[in-house]
Amino acid sequence: MKISVIGTGYVGLVTGTCLAETGNEVICVDIDVNKIENMRKGVVPIYEPHLDVLFERNINAKRLKFTTSLKEGLDHGDIIFLALPTPEDEDGSADLRYVLGVADEIGQLITDYKVIVDKSTVPVGTAEKVHEVISKNAKVDFDVVSNPEFLREGFAVDDFLKPERIVIGSSSDRATELMGKLYKPFVRSGNPIIIMDEKSAELTKYAANSFLAAKITFMNEVANYCEKVGADVDKVRIGMGTDSRIGKRFLFPGIGYGGSCFPKDVKALHKSGKDEDYDFKILEAVLKVNKKQKLALLPKINSYFESNIKGKTFALWGLAFKPETDDIREAPALDMINELLANGAKVKAFDPEAMDNVARKMGDKIEFANSMYDVLEGADALVICTEWSIFRTPNFNTIRELLKNSVIFDGRNLYDLHDIEKEGFSYYSIGRKDIK
Numbered sequence: 353m354k355i356s357v358i359g360t361g362y363v364g365l366v367t368g369t370c371l372a373e374t375g376n377e378v379i380c381v382d383i384d385v386n387k388i389e390n391m392r393k394g395v396v397p398i399y400e401p402h403l404d405v406l407f408e409r410n411i412n413a414k415r416l417k418f419t420t421s422l423k424e425g426l427d428h429g430d431i432i433f434l435a436l437p438t439p440e441d442e443d444g445s446a447d448l449r450y451v452l453g454v455a456d457e458i459g460q461l462i463t464d465y466k467v468i469v470d471k472s473t474v475p476v477g478t479a480e481k482v483h484e485v486i487s488k489n490a491k492v493d494f495d496v497v498s499n500p501e502f503l504r505e506g507f508a509v510d511d512f513l514k515p516e517r518i519v520i521g522s523s524s525d526r527a528t529e530l531m532g533k534l535y536k537p538f539v540r541s542g543n544p545i546i547i548m549d550e551k552s553a554e555l556t557k558y559a560a561n562s563f564l565a566a567k568i569t570f571m572n573e574v575a576n577y578c579e580k581v582g583a584d585v586d587k588v589r590i591g592m593g594t595d596s597r598i599g600k601r602f603l604f605p606g607i608g609y610g611g612s613c614f615p616k617d618v619k620a621l622h623k624s625g626k627d628e629d630y631d632f633k634i635l636e637a638v639l640k641v642n643k644k645q646k647l648a649l650l651p652k653i654n655s656y657f658e659s660n661i662k663g664k665t666f667a668l669w670g671l672a673f674k675p676e677t678d679d680i681r682e683a684p685a686l687d688m689i690n691e692l693l694a695n696g697a698k699v700k701a702f703d704p705e706a707m708d709n710v711a712r713k714m715g716d717k718i719e720f721a722n723s724m725y726d727v728l729e730g731a732d733a734l735v736i737c738t739e740w741s742i743f744r745t746p747n748f749n750t751i752r753e754l755l756k757n758s759v760i761f762d763g764r765n766l767y768d769l770h771d772i773e774k775e776g777f778s779y780y781s782i783g784r785k786d787i788k
């Protein structure tokens with residue numbers, strides 16, 4: 353089939369590449385001229401495991417092409433995916449300017465039947481709005497379908513190729529049939545294509561993300577309570593998670609959820625509720641708790657240094673909002689850095705993939721190091737913000753030699769309490785006993 357994808361970010365590029373991998377002819381469109389030029393030269397613009405192999409293979413097979421021309425994209429595709437940003441607006445709602453802006457151009461440019469697919473995360477009623485905007489100018493027939501994306505960064509290729517489900521919101525048989533044909537290769541394992549109306553599909557996405565954010569937040573509250581009563585959240589987590597009604601996943605406490613989606617999507621659903629005079633009380637609590645949780649290590653740091661961190665140097669492991677990505681949007685590490693700097697401390701950081709992005713955002717406010725050990729030299733303490741695998745089994749002797757004090761503040765509970773005690777560290781984590 354002939355497919356066009358508008359917007360080549362984490363979702364658009366993975367969608368385009370994976371659809372090319374199943375034999376479709378794909379054109380990806382972006383307004384970022386540099387990005388398109390680089391992709392034409394074979395440069396993958398983001399760090400996403402396994403994407404490079406598929407990217408190269410499909411470019412070589414001439415199934416994956418890139419352009420800055422929306423007209424070229426629209427002329428090519430029978431199905432047009434919109435994978436455009438829907439960032440947080442000032443009032444917390446999803447900013448639809450990119451989606452509706454492109455919809456407006458689509459209305460002016462299409463010359464034959466197209467299925468326009470909302471892959472971006474968009475509030476209930478957006479498919480209807482997109483339809484209205486395109487209708488203003490379109491002289492040909494078209495359908496708008498909602499097809500929310502559930503991939504996770506770091507596992508995006510795997511999630512896209514082997515989805516647990518595909519949700520299609522459509523009220524057109526013609527469009528539904530085309531979408532079914534496109535996705536057939538991805539559901540051979542028996543996972544379903546779930547067809548529903550557009551509004552329900554749009555809400556499914558927000559409800560799923562908000563539920564997961566609430567699940568993490570609930571565990572963060574349990575962790576905070578564990579600290580008060582002397583329980584161990586790791587044991588509680590395992591005890592709870594073995595109940596299949598609860599499940600083992602997304603129960604890991606830490607310094608809050610971040611990323612390009614949970615924070616903005618929870619806010620957007622909360623705001624959509626308000627607009628309909630519905631008070632989403634759970635979401636309000638999730639937002640409040642997560643904001644505070646991002647700084648959960650700070651009281652521990654202050655207590656260790658007797659509220660005097662001015663002039664101290666903190667070595668940070670992990671900047672990305674989670675491992676296996678270079679994405680730093682709403683990363684808890686950034687909140688931690690800002691707070692440490694505001695209190696007069698210095699920060700040196702190491703991350704396997706995200707340092708360039710942080711350098712672009714923070715300039716020379718912090719220092720960067722070339723390795724997880726270089727960053728420790730002369731620092732007063734180690735603070736762990738992201739659970740990259742390489743941080744899980746470090747050489748504790750080297751850490752002890754390089755740090756001024758043998759102290760670790762761990763926002764991701766990487767180490768076993770007995771092991772770290774034997775290694776002779778003071779160790780502060782989330783929802784577990786402090787090792788002093």
Ligand SMILES: NC(=O)C1=CN([C@@H]2O[C@H](COP(=O)(O)OP(=O)(O)OC[C@H]3O[C@@H](n4cnc5c(N)ncnc54)[C@H](O)[C@@H]3O)[C@@H](O)[C@H]2O)C=CC1
Pocket residue numbers: 358359360361362363364381382383384387435436437438450453454471472473474501502503504505612613
């Ligand atoms: N990042 C993720 O893991 C997931 C994101 N989503 C949703 O997918 C949507 C896209 O997210 P990301 O891929 O993360 O965004 P992104 O910010 O990584 O990429 C968006 C791309 O769109 C391009 N763009 C902006 N305006 C354009 C225009 N007028 N024409 C063509 N290209 C244009 C930008 O240059 C950029 O390359 C959002 O609604 C997000 O909530 C959904 C599931 C997962």
Ligand SMILES: O=C(O)[C@H]1O[C@H](OP(=O)(O)OP(=O)(O)OC[C@H]2O[C@@H](n3ccc(=O)[nH]c3=O)[C@H](O)[C@@H]2O)[C@H](O)[C@@H](O)[C@@H]1O
Pocket residue numbers: 473501502503504505506561564568601602603604605606607608609610611612613614673674
């Ligand atoms: O809409 C989206 O963009 C995507 O948002 C999330 O994916 P992603 O943000 O890539 O990452 P997650 O693995 O879900 O992690 C999100 C945040 O929650 C935190 N988290 C996750 C799991 C956990 O147990 N504890 C926890 O604190 C992570 O550290 C991270 O900061 C969802 O998992 C995807 O299904 C969805 O498509």
